[in-house]
Amino acid sequence: MIAALQDLLPLWALLASLGTAVIIFALRDERRRQRTFWNLFGASVKLVLVALLVYGFLQGRSYQVAWEVVPGVTFHLAADPLALLFAMLSAVLWLITTVYAVAYLENSAQRARFFGFFSLCVAATFGIALAGNLFTFLLFYEALTLATYPLVVHRGHPAALAAGRTYLAYTLGGGMALLAGTVALYAAVGEQPFSPGGSAAVAEWAAAAPGAATVVLALLLGGVAVKAALFPLQAWLPIAMVAPAPVSALLHAVAVVKAGAFGVVRIVQDVYGHAVAADLNVTPVLAALAAVTILYGSLRALAQVDIKRRLAFSTVSQVSFITLGVAMGGPLGLIGGLVHLVHQGLMKITLFFCAGNYAETLGIHRIESLNGVGRRMPLTSVAFTIGALGMIGFPPIAGFISKWHLGLGALAQELYWILAVLVASTLLNAAYFLPVLRRIWLLPAPAGWPGAMPRTSSAETHRWLLHPALLTALAALLAGVLAAAEFSPLNWAQRIVEQEYPL
Amino acid sequence: MATLSLPLAFFLPLFTALAVFLVRARRAPWLPLLGAVATVAAVADVVRQVAENGPQVHHLGGWQPPLGVELYADGLSALMLGMTALVGLAVTLYAAPYLRGKGYNTELFWPLWLVQWATLNGTFLSADLFNLYVMLELLTLTAAPLAAMAGDRPSLGAAMRYLLLALLGSLAYLLGVALLYGGTGTLHLREVGELVGADAHTAVAAALITAGLFAKAAVFPLHMWLMPAHSNAPAPASAALSALVAKAGLYLVLRLWLWVFPVLLSTYMGWLIGALGALAVLYGSLQALRQPRLKQVIAYSTIAQLGYLLLLLPMVVIPAAAVHAWQGVAYHALAHGFAKSAAFLAAGNMLYSLGHDRLEGLRGLTPYLSITVLTLGLAFASLMALPPSGGFLAKWLLLSGAISGGQWPWAVVIILGSVLAAAYAFRVLAVAHAAPPAGYTEVRPAQRVPRIMEWVPLLLVLIVYAMGVSAMPALGLLEQGAPEGLQ
Numbered sequence: 001m002i003a004a005l006q007d008l009l010p011l012w013a014l015l016a017s018l019g020t021a022v023i024i025f026a027l028r029d030e031r032r033r034q035r036t037f038w039n040l041f042g043a044s045v046k047l048v049l050v051a052l053l054v055y056g057f058l059q060g061r062s063y064q065v066a067w068e069v070v071p072g073v074t075f076h077l078a079a080d081p082l083a084l085l086f087a088m089l090s091a092v093l094w095l096i097t098t099v100y101a102v103a104y105l106e107n108s109a110q111r112a113r114f115f116g117f118f119s120l121c122v123a124a125t126f127g128i129a130l131a132g133n134l135f136t137f138l139l140f141y142e143a144l145t146l147a148t149y150p151l152v153v154h155r156g157h158p159a160a161l162a163a164g165r166t167y168l169a170y171t172l173g174g175g176m177a178l179l180a181g182t183v184a185l186y187a188a189v190g191e192q193p194f195s196p197g198g199s200a201a202v203a204e205w206a207a208a209a210p211g212a213a214t215v216v217l218a219l220l221l222g223g224v225a226v227k228a229a230l231f232p233l234q235a236w237l238p239i240a241m242v243a244p245a246p247v248s249a250l251l252h253a254v255a256v257v258k259a260g261a262f263g264v265v266r267i268v269q270d271v272y273g274h275a276v277a278a279d280l281n282v283t284p285v286l287a288a289l290a291a292v293t294i295l296y297g298s299l300r301a302l303a304q305v306d307i308k309r310r311l312a313f314s315t316v317s318q319v320s321f322i323t324l325g326v327a328m329g330g331p332l333g334l335i336g337g338l339v340h341l342v343h344q345g346l347m348k349i350t351l352f353f354c355a356g357n358y359a360e361t362l363g364i365h366r367i368e369s370l371n372g373v374g375r376r377m378p379l380t381s382v383a384f385t386i387g388a389l390g391m392i393g394f395p396p397i398a399g400f401i402s403k404w405h406l407g408l409g410a411l412a413q414e415l416y417w418i419l420a421v422l423v424a425s426t427l428l429n430a431a432y433f434l435p436v437l438r439r440i441w442l443l444p445a446p447a448g449w450p451g452a453m454p455r456t457s458s459a460e461t462h463r464w465l466l467h468p469a470l471l472t473a474l475a476a477l478l479a480g481v482l483a484a485a486e487f488s489p490l491n492w493a494q495r496i497v498e499q500e501y502p503l
Numbered sequence: 504m505a506t507l508s509l510p511l512a513f514f515l516p517l518f519t520a521l522a523v524f525l526v527r528a529r530r531a532p533w534l535p536l537l538g539a540v541a542t543v544a545a546v547a548d549v550v551r552q553v554a555e556n557g558p559q560v561h562h563l564g565g566w567q568p569p570l571g572v573e574l575y576a577d578g579l580s581a582l583m584l585g586m587t588a589l590v591g592l593a594v595t596l597y598a599a600p601y602l603r604g605k606g607y608n609t610e611l612f613w614p615l616w617l618v619q620w621a622t623l624n625g626t627f628l629s630a631d632l633f634n635l636y637v638m639l640e641l642l643t644l645t646a647a648p649l650a651a652m653a654g655d656r657p658s659l660g661a662a663m664r665y666l667l668l669a670l671l672g673s674l675a676y677l678l679g680v681a682l683l684y685g686g687t688g689t690l691h692l693r694e695v696g697e698l699v700g701a702d703a704h705t706a707v708a709a710a711l712i713t714a715g716l717f718a719k720a721a722v723f724p725l726h727m728w729l730m731p732a733h734s735n736a737p738a739p740a741s742a743a744l745s746a747l748v749a750k751a752g753l754y755l756v757l758r759l760w761l762w763v764f765p766v767l768l769s770t771y772m773g774w775l776i777g778a779l780g781a782l783a784v785l786y787g788s789l790q791a792l793r794q795p796r797l798k799q800v801i802a803y804s805t806i807a808q809l810g811y812l813l814l815l816l817p818m819v820v821i822p823a824a825a826v827h828a829w830q831g832v833a834y835h836a837l838a839h840g841f842a843k844s845a846a847f848l849a850a851g852n853m854l855y856s857l858g859h860d861r862l863e864g865l866r867g868l869t870p871y872l873s874i875t876v877l878t879l880g881l882a883f884a885s886l887m888a889l890p891p892s893g894g895f896l897a898k899w900l901l902l903s904g905a906i907s908g909g910q911w912p913w914a915v916v917i918i919l920g921s922v923l924a925a926a927y928a929f930r931v932l933a934v935a936h937a938a939p940p941a942g943y944t945e946v947r948p949a950q951r952v953p954r955i956m957e958w959v960p961l962l963l964v965l966i967v968y969a970m971g972v973s974a975m976p977a978l979g980l981l982e983q984g985a986p987e988g989l990q
Contacts, residue, residue, distance in 0.1 A: 025877065070830075070896055070974045109938075113873070135899075139890040146889050149929070156938030164933060172925045175889075176918050180906075183899065187907040 009056065010077040010130050011065050013049040013087070014123060016042055017094070021119035029112045036102050039115055043095040046122070050091040054084050066132070073191060075139070078132035080194070081496040082270075082338070085489070086129035086262055089342050092475075093254045093349055094122045096468045100353055101246035103464030104360060108244070114154055118250070120147035125255045128262060133193050134182045134220075134271060137263065141178060141224070144259055145171045151247045152240050163239045170226050170236040171256075178223025178263075184216045185271070194266055196499040198273020206276045213272075214280045220267045221286065228260025228323060229316045231293035238300075238312040245356025248308060252315045253349035261322040261341060269500050274329050287327035291421045293320040298428035305366050307355045310432060311348070317425065318344050318391060325406055328418060331501040333409025335493045336402050342489035343390070343398035346476040350387035353469035354380050361461040363451015367436055372445025377460040381440050383473035388433040390476050393426050398479040401490055508548035509561040509574040512584060512624045515542045516591075520617035528613045532599065535613050539595040542620065546588040550980070553581040558984035560630075573691070575630035577984025582833060582977060583627045583754055586840045590746050591620050593963045597848050598739035600953040604855055607652055607737055619645035619743065626751045632680045632690045632763075635755065639676060639719060643669040646748050649740040650732040661731030668728045672718030679711030683763075696763040709764045713756060713776075720752025722813065723783035726806045730790075733805065734798040738851020741798060745805040746844035750836055753812045757832070760816055761986050773817035780813025781916040788923035792930065797850045797860040800927055801843065804886060807920065808839045814901065814913050822988070824908025829989045830978050831900030837977065838885055838893030838967050845964035846882040849875045852960070856952045862930070866937045874957040876935045881964045883928035885971075888921045893970030900974070 005012075020042025027035050053063060056079075063079040079087075101118065105111055124147050127140030145168070153164035185192075185202070188209075192199035206213035222233075229237045237257070241248060251257065268277050268286070277283045297317025304310040321344070325337020357380045358364040358373065374381040390397035403422060410418035459466060483490040519538025528535065552559050558577040565571070576584070598616065602609050622641040629635045643666065651662035684690055686705070687698040699705045714725075721729035729749065733741050760768055760776075787807025794800045812835065818828035852875040854860045885892035898917060905914040970977070982990045 025873075067973060068975055069972070070900060071978065073899070075972075139895075142890045142895075146884055149932075150936055153933065153936045156936055161933050161937055164936075165929070168925065168929055172922065176922060179899075179902065180914065180918060183902045184906050187903060 008065055009053050010063050010079055013046055014126055016046040016049055017119050017123035021116045024112060025116040027112055039098050043098045047091045047095050050087050053079050057084060073135050076132035076136050077130040083130045085492050087126055089345050090125045090254045096471055097246055097250050099464050100468040103462045104246050104356060117147050117150045121255050128259045133191055138178055138182050142175045145175055148256055152243045154244055160242045163242045166239050167236045174223045174226025177219045181216050181219030181223060194270035198276055202272055203276045210280060217272055217282050224260045224263030227256050228264055228319055229257055230289055231296050234316045237316055238309055241308045241312050245352055249349045249352035253345040257319045261319050264323050265326050268326050283327045290320040290324035290327055294421060294425045298425055302432045307367055311351050315348060328409055328413050328415055330409050330413045331497045332405050332412050334497050336405030336409050338493040338496055339490050340402035343402045343479055346472050346479060347387045347390040347399055350383050350469055350472040350476055354384035357461050357465050362449035370439045371443040374441040379460060379466060380469055383469040385437055386473040386477055388437055392429040392433055396480040398476045401480050401483045506559045506561040508545045509559060509576055509628055511545035512549055513621055515545055516617045517621035520614045524614040528609045535595055539592050543588045543592050546584045549576050550581045550585050553578060553983050554980050573630045574628040576628055578981040580627045581980055582837060584624055586837050587623050587747055590840055590844045593959050594739045594743050597956055597959045600956055601739055601851055615645045615649050623747050623751055630692045636677055636680055640673050642748055646744055650736040652737050653735060658735035661735050665728045665732040668718050672715040675711045676715030679708040682708040692762050701766040706767060709767050716752045716756045720749050721806055723779055723786055729806055730802045733802040738847055742844035742847035745847060746840040749809060753809055757815055768820055770820055773820050777814050777817030780810040783810030784916055784920040788920060791927040795861055797862060800931060801846050801850055805843060811835050818904050818908055818910055821908040824904040824910060826989055827900050827904030831897050831904055833981050834900060834974055835897035838897050838970055841963055841967045842882040842885040845878055845960045848960035849879040852952045852956055862934050865934045874961055878960045878964050880932055885967045887924035887928050891971035893967045896971055896974045
């Protein structure tokens with residue numbers, strides 16, 4: 001009995017967030033305390049279950065949940081190291097973001113709807129993480145689109161609705177491409193579970209019918225590239241910035257763009273295998289697109305005057321490091337890409353939390369209004385600084401570890417042009433983040449901030465807004481400082497890559 | 504005796520209708536519900552028997568054909584009966600408070616609806632071309648007055664148009680049946696199928712029958728009547744008409760082409776019919792995108808969604824595609840039935856509480872009708888084939904068929920149809936999520952919706968999501984008595 005319950009652990013973890021969503025939908029809008037309790041309870045239970053999953057995995061257990069949905073097609077959840085990496089990231093950041101969101105959306109309308117879909121989003125992300133084959137991945141990938149839409153249009157004003165339309169046009173289009181590619185792959189080789197290094201049947205098919213295999217791979221990658229915001233499919237992301245700050249944090253750090261990047265990893269590494277994808281000449285194109293996206297996103301970020309929009313373009317740029325790491329091939333590049341999946345999440349969520357705090361506490365939305373804000377909100381500003389420096393790649397913050405491995409990977413694969421891209425992006429990152437830091441710390445404060453709230457307590461802002469930002473900033477710092485430790489994101493990424501590239 | 508539940512599935516709703524008519528619904532408000540529950544039980548037994556023992560045959564009164572009437576249930580019938588039973592129960596539960604609240608004539612509604620239910624079951628159980636004609640006639644004669652129940656000018660006009668076209672359709676069908684009877688001397692479905700050859704005689708009969716059924720099922724280009732008729736009917740009637748009645752026509756198209764006219768089903772013929780289905784998908788979706796009223800959007804969506812069912816005929820002639828397409832079409836019929844009826848009932852709630860269903864007037868509604876908006880969202884998600892809905896699995900199977908069989912045009916239609924469905928669905932959902940327009944401090948509903956009217960559609964749409972978890976039970980049932988090559 002206990003054993004059977006334990007074998008279904010992935011399902012329980014999935015149900016933890018699904019159940020939270022159902023309970024919250026059922027609660028009336030005014031039930032603030034109950035909703036907050038269930039939110040935090042659900043997120044905590046989820047975190048514990050995922051931790052148990054990781055623990056069990058380390059004990060050598062193999063968690064599989066599978067049943068046939070349609071003849072020859074199975075719903076399959078499996079806890080492999082890559083799955084756990086993403087699951088752990090989403091579980092941790094969900095809890096932290098929930099705390100933040102509860103404080104942030106205290107007085108807004110439609111809270112039941114918001115938090116319900118928020119939990120659904122996390123459920124979908126968890127499903128994406130633990131999907132054991134393409135069908136299951138597709139299932140949750142599409143469900144994520146549906147769950148995110150109400151969050152993007154949450155405010156309900158015309159700009160939000162327009163952003164929702166754009167978001168849907170892109171993501172549903174991508175979903176259809178992914179659906180077509182998945183069905184075509186199933187028609188060609190049947191169901192193939194994700195397996196490190198790719199499936200043998202797919203490799204055989206790709207050798208026999210390279211044309212068809214390339215088209216299908218392009219469809220699959222095109223489908224996930226939309227959410228990964230790969231150039232030229234990135235236009236939805238900055239527009240979706242009209243969503244409330246916790247949503248942006250979730251979208252940019254965990255849920256949507258990561259789902260896309262994670263899909264790139266699964267498809268290239270675990271369905272086709274990097275060697276096959278390279279033989280089909282798809283990975284060089286992917287690498288080139290990632291490089292273009294990195295530079296394009298940074299250049300656009302440079303021109304933004306709105307804080308959240310600058311951060312959004314920075315996401316476009318930074319998420320493509322993951323794709324770049326996968327596309328360049330070789331263990332070191334892949335380590336860099338995978339570890340960035342976590343690192344970028346920690347840093348970007350910190351930045352969005354801080355941007356939200358500035359907006360909520362002082363009414364600051366534009367970069368030019370940040371002058372001297374470091375003295376008014378020192379802790380938030382320290383967190384922001386850690387995030388920004390990490391993005392640029394200052395050691396010993398997490399971002400440095402990612403870039404270092406990407407650089408080593410490029411050297412090992414003799415792709416020297418990638419080094420140039422990395423250097424250029426670092427310079428651009430510095431160019432759009434350092435002036436912000438200068439305003440925060442060095443420039444004198446103006447006479448008054450546009451929407452400054454009176455300081456009611458010793459804290460610079462609501463504690464539930466401040467602590468999440470500090471926590472994730474600390475995590476970003478520790479992920480870099482303790483990168484060599486066991487169970488650091490880097491260590492875990494190495495564990496995954498050992499599977500993909502057996503030594 | 505073992506197969507007594509077959510006639511019961513037909514006679515229970517019929518007798519309930521009679522009883523309601525005699526004792527008056529006002530005096531026995533529980534009677535329709537009692538009949539509905541009994542019918543559901545009978546249908547459940549039919550489903551169980553087909554699942555356990557294969558196709559079931561019952562000869563009414565013990566008379567053998569050709570004199571007696573044969574009732575026949577295979578897997579496809581069982582699935583359609585089951586869907587009709589669940590949708591029927593929901594419509595029955597929903598109709599009582601809805602009709603009362605809107606001041607409709609319940610004395611008229613209950614007998615009509617219960618006879619319609621009996622007729623639907625009769626359609627799925629008949630194995631005889633003439634009995635089918637009777638059922639088709641009865642379907643029209645119950646559907647048209649239901650569509651006219653509002654009694655205002657638009658609904659009367661719509662019902663009149665519907666009646667005329669449907670009667671023309673019946674006439675064409677009857678002519679075709681007469682031709683077949685003249686040629687083969689039998690009316691029994693499977694016997695006719697064994698006796699007809701691929702000659703001009705059969706072809707004319709097939710053309711007449713198909714055209715007649717197309718008119719009844721609102722297949723493009725004979726769809727014009729559906730939209731006004733379905734969107735002006737009272738919500739529970741709209742749900743039954745869109746989810747069940749129109750589908751019964753298409754069910755017969757497929758039944759007859761697979762069981763009676765397979766000799767005529769050439770690649771060319773399949774493509775011709777498939778092309779009409781594809782046009783219906785595209786036309787219906789594009790029209791749905793332009794409608795100002797919610798019920799009109801949902802009604803046009805029916806025209807589009809029924810089009811997918813016709814894609815079976817071009818794909819079933821290709822061995823690599825046949826099984827997937829067959830399973831996909833059957834599953835689509837089920838998923839659409841549940842999703843569409845739930846959508847119409849949800850729209851009914853908006854109409855009920857606001858007094859109108861104009862899209863721009865639905866802004867800022869969610870806090871008052873959150874369950875209804877959720878139901879509508881879930882129903883639309885299945886119609887646009889987003890997982891984890893039954894509509895998604897249906898589309899997966901259809902797409903698998905199209906791609907395995909190398910039928911690229913159908914694959915493109917299926918994908919394009921989903922994209923368009925998403926476009927019209929989100930046009931509605933965006934409005935429901937929008938903030939109230941400036942100037943309004945609050946949009947208060949005119950009338951509070953009874954709780955049961957919110958929960959029934961939600962439970963109905965949740966069936967679609969149960970279907971999304973596994974298609975295996977339904978597809979296993981479908982194998983019972985399926986034509987050769989489709990098992």
